[in-house]
Structure formats: C-alpha cells, structure tokens
Amino acid sequence: MQVLVIGSGGREHALAWKIAQSPKVAKVWVAPGSAGISEIAECVEISASDFRLLADFAEQKRIDLTVVGPEGPLTLGIVDEFERRGLRIFGPRKDAALIEGSKVFAKSFMKKYHIPTGFFQSFDRAEEAKRYIQEIGVPLVVKADGLAAGKGVIVCFDLPEALDAVKKIMEDRLFGDAGERILIEEYLEGEEVSFHALTDGDAVLPLASSQDHKRVFNDDQGPNTGGMGAYSPTRAITEPIQQQIMERIMIPTIRGMAAEGRPYKGVLYAGLMIRAGEIKVLEFNARFGDPETQPLLLRMKSDLVPLLEAVVDGRLRDQTIDWMPDASVCVVMASRGYPGPYDQGALIAGLEEAAAEPGVMIFHAGTSCMEGQILTGGGRVLGVTGLGQDIQGAIATTYRAVKKIHWEGAHYRTDIGVRALAKAS
Known part of the structure; x- marks a missing residue:
C-alpha cells in the first residue's frame, strides 16, 4: 500500500519513519516534508494547508491511507474533504477537531460532561478580562482561544503580568486571530x-x-x-x-x-x-x-x-499495542531566539556522527537542504531521540548524540528527563 503523511516537522518525520517499517507499505509520501524526511520518503511540494490539492494528489497516486500530522489542516477540514471523495484518512473531522481548535469550546464541553478541569471564564473584550483578573487575583493562566502552535498560554504570577498578557494577546495580537477570544483559567499545580x-x-x-x-x-x-x-x-x-x-x-x-x-x-x-x-x-x-x-x-x-x-x-x-521495555528521551535542538523571532539558514554540522550513536534516531523538525548541505529552517530544528534501559540510560544516549551536533546559535535544554530521575530517587 501507499501512505501519504501530511506535515513537515519532527512528529511527521517520526510517523513516516515508523510507517515505512511496515511490511504492508510499499511507498511513503510526505507533503511537504523536510530535508531529513526526504531520506526515508518521497517529499511532495504541497502545503499541509492546501487540502484540496492534497486530495487531488491522493486520488492521482491512488494513496491507500493519508495520515495528518499537524492540527491546522484538521481544524480546517482536511478529513471532511478526503472523506467526501472516498479517500481513507486518519484524523478527526473539522467539527471534532474543534476540541483543539477552540479552547473555549473544549472547556465548555468539559464542564457539560463533568470532565475534571480547572475553573475558567472566557472573554472577547480586553477590558472585561482585565476587570475579571483584578477581581480574582493571581496566579492564573491566560490563553488564546485558537491555535497558536503551542505558544498561546501565558502563566501569570503577579497582577501586572496578567494584565499585560491580556494586552499582548487581545490588543497587540501576539498570536493573531487566535487571540480574538481568550480564556482565563485556574492555575493548576502538580x-x-x-x-x-x-x-x-x-x-x-x-x-x-x-x-x-x-x-x-x-x-x-x-x-x-x-x-x-x-x-x-x-x-x-x-x-x-x-x-x-x-x-x-x-x-x-x-x-x-x-x-x-x-x-x-x-x-x-x-x-x-x-x-x-x-x-x-x-x-x-x-x-x-x-x-x-x-x-x-x-x-x-x-x-x-x-x-x-x-x-x-x-x-x-x-487491537493491542506492544511496547519495548526501554525508555526513550527526545531533546529538541532549536534556533536562537525561539519561541520568538529566530535565525534561519545556519549550516548544521555533526549529523552523521550523531546518527551513528547506537540507539539514536534524529528527527528533523525544521531543516532545509541546499547544495547537499543541511541548514536550519525553523524554530525547532531537530528532535534527537535515544533509547536506554531506563530514563537515565536514555538521557545519556540522547545527550551523547546532541553534543555531536553544532550550528551557530543552537539552543537546547540540558535537563530533559531529569525530573523523572528526581522522582525515582
């Protein structure tokens, strides 16, 4: 069978990598893909948001199954379009993807069906939101209602910070149209x-x-x-x-x-x-x-x-799922400035040496290729992922590979998985 994966990030690289291992699969296509993904699948220059063109491609190539990676196409209705054409596709339809597309919808849904969550209030006017914050005090969480690539959440521990969060989201439009409405939520600890x-x-x-x-x-x-x-x-x-x-x-x-x-x-x-x-x-x-x-x-x-x-x-x-007993750790290597404006086009060195480390797989999250050279092309650039007998072993495996990779302005956390070690001690 032929499978089409939609997206270009580390998640999609991992999906394509795993799908390609299936004895059922003869060919994997990825749209639009990345420099790293092109090593294991055939990439197609179609935007993940152009789902009508993607459906045309699936029809022309007689794709047996399409797998959607990012949330954007799902909330825009890619599954609806594919199903309308009789194409098999993995993912929720537009009306179901609203559970991510609107945090207000999701919170209201949870309240209706008694699914445990923190208290919340939604607002579409900044001044009303600010008055509410002054009434309830801090700490609290301010969230953009719509999709913001995982960045539309601001945790606030003092009043000026909370009021400024409302301003940034609703007035300065830090997250664009995603901030037309906001949620003010209970700050949950744990x-x-x-x-x-x-x-x-x-x-x-x-x-x-x-x-x-x-x-x-x-x-x-x-x-x-x-x-x-x-x-x-x-x-x-x-x-x-x-x-x-x-x-x-x-x-x-x-x-x-x-x-x-x-x-x-x-x-x-x-x-x-x-x-x-x-x-x-x-x-x-x-x-x-x-x-x-x-x-x-x-x-x-x-x-x-x-x-x-x-x-x-x-x-x-x-169906059932079998898992390795090993632990796994993924360390994201990002561009300087991320999650704000970030550098692009830096030459990445050490990928082959890092990939040669036993138990390591390097997933490309934001890369491009120019004249055979791999360059940075996103905020999150690589997801260096390694196996170990336990979390401590997986941490050691992964960071051995991370330390072999270099580019100007590379940034990564050095404590991924450490909280698991603290919990175990």
Whole structure:
C-alpha cells in the first residue's frame, strides 16, 4: 500500500519513519516534508494547508491511507474533504477537531460532561478580562482561544503580568486571530503529563505514557514553546492513574463528542495535571503530540499501520499495542531566539556522527537542504531521540548524540528527563 503523511516537522518525520517499517507499505509520501524526511520518503511540494490539492494528489497516486500530522489542516477540514471523495484518512473531522481548535469550546464541553478541569471564564473584550483578573487575583493562566502552535498560554504570577498578557494577546495580537477570544483559567499545580489514545469513535486504546517539557529554558523557566523535549514512559502515570484517566477523561470525552454529534476518530491527546492522585485536564489536542510522538514511536514494537487502519475502519476494539521495555528521551535542538523571532539558514554540522550513536534516531523538525548541505529552517530544528534501559540510560544516549551536533546559535535544554530521575530517587 501507499501512505501519504501530511506535515513537515519532527512528529511527521517520526510517523513516516515508523510507517515505512511496515511490511504492508510499499511507498511513503510526505507533503511537504523536510530535508531529513526526504531520506526515508518521497517529499511532495504541497502545503499541509492546501487540502484540496492534497486530495487531488491522493486520488492521482491512488494513496491507500493519508495520515495528518499537524492540527491546522484538521481544524480546517482536511478529513471532511478526503472523506467526501472516498479517500481513507486518519484524523478527526473539522467539527471534532474543534476540541483543539477552540479552547473555549473544549472547556465548555468539559464542564457539560463533568470532565475534571480547572475553573475558567472566557472573554472577547480586553477590558472585561482585565476587570475579571483584578477581581480574582493571581496566579492564573491566560490563553488564546485558537491555535497558536503551542505558544498561546501565558502563566501569570503577579497582577501586572496578567494584565499585560491580556494586552499582548487581545490588543497587540501576539498570536493573531487566535487571540480574538481568550480564556482565563485556574492555575493548576502538580506534575504535567501527556496522555495519548487512539479511538475509532467507540473504542479507546491508550498509548504509552509520556511527559513533555514546554518551557524554553532549564528548570521550566521562560515562555512556553511547542515543546523542548519529552520522554517515555513517565512514573507519574501508574496503572491506577491510567485507569482513572481512561474512566474519567478519555472514554467520557469520546462518548460526549458522539452525543454532541461530533464523532471523534483519530488520536486524542490530553494534557493533564496530576497532584496527589487528582487529575485535571489542561487541554485537549486533536493529533499526536510533538515532541512526544518521537519517543513514543521509538518505543513502539507493534506495526503502526494496522492500528491507523483500524481507527479509520472502526475496528479498533480488537487491537493491542506492544511496547519495548526501554525508555526513550527526545531533546529538541532549536534556533536562537525561539519561541520568538529566530535565525534561519545556519549550516548544521555533526549529523552523521550523531546518527551513528547506537540507539539514536534524529528527527528533523525544521531543516532545509541546499547544495547537499543541511541548514536550519525553523524554530525547532531537530528532535534527537535515544533509547536506554531506563530514563537515565536514555538521557545519556540522547545527550551523547546532541553534543555531536553544532550550528551557530543552537539552543537546547540540558535537563530533559531529569525530573523523572528526581522522582525515582
């Protein structure tokens, strides 16, 4: 069979890499892809947001399955367009992807279906939002309602900072149209984890646990990013905790979406806060996490393609997933300035040496190729991902490879996975 993966980041590189290993797959296409992805799949110069042209391509090439990586095409309706043409595609339809596309919708949905989350209030006028903040005080969280590449969240610990967050999002339009409405939410303390599950709209099959590092600097300092690294598994999700997540969050969400007339098929990714055994939802995402996908797929023993097909065809209930006992860590190497304006076009050195490290896979998140040279082409550039017998071993493997890679202005955190070691001690 032929598979088309849509996107160009580290998540899509990992998906294409795993899909290409399937004995069922003869060819993998990726649109638009990247310099790194082109080494394992054939890249097509079609934007991930041009879903009519993508559907044309899928028809012309007789693509058997399309897998959507980023959230943007999902919220714009790519699945609806493909299904209208009778094309098989993995991901939720537009009305279901709204669970990520609008944080106001998601929070209101959680309230209606009694899915545990923090208190919240939404606003479409800045002055009203500022008055509310002065009434309730800090700490609190200010969020843009729409998609903001994982950066539309500002945690505020003092009043001037909170008022300024409203100004930046709603008046200065820091995140563009995503900030037409905002949410002001309860600040939740605890351990933040990522929980992924496949679903065909009925059955819900959990993936292995993982944990992301959102802040740009060590010790969770600095602004939020799309993610600076991740590891799997996390000790924060024990078997009783996972059972609670499934029973109180994931299954009720899928049932609630069906009751709303928005049947949800694809992968549902919940960002959760766990404290003293109590679990609350921070947000839902309508796609695989990035960078969580990289360590997850490195650990997955099962063939991914039959799982994706079972979701599309409504046969997920009979599926299981086998995982390596090893741990995996992904360290994101970013461009100078990220998550703000960042440098591009720097020559990357050391990729071959790093890739030669045993147990390492380097996923390209934002690269380009010029005259045979690999250059930086995004804010997040590489997702260096390694295996180890445990988290400590995976950290050592990954950072050995990271230290072999260089470009002017390269930035990465040096503490990815360290919190797992502290928890274990």
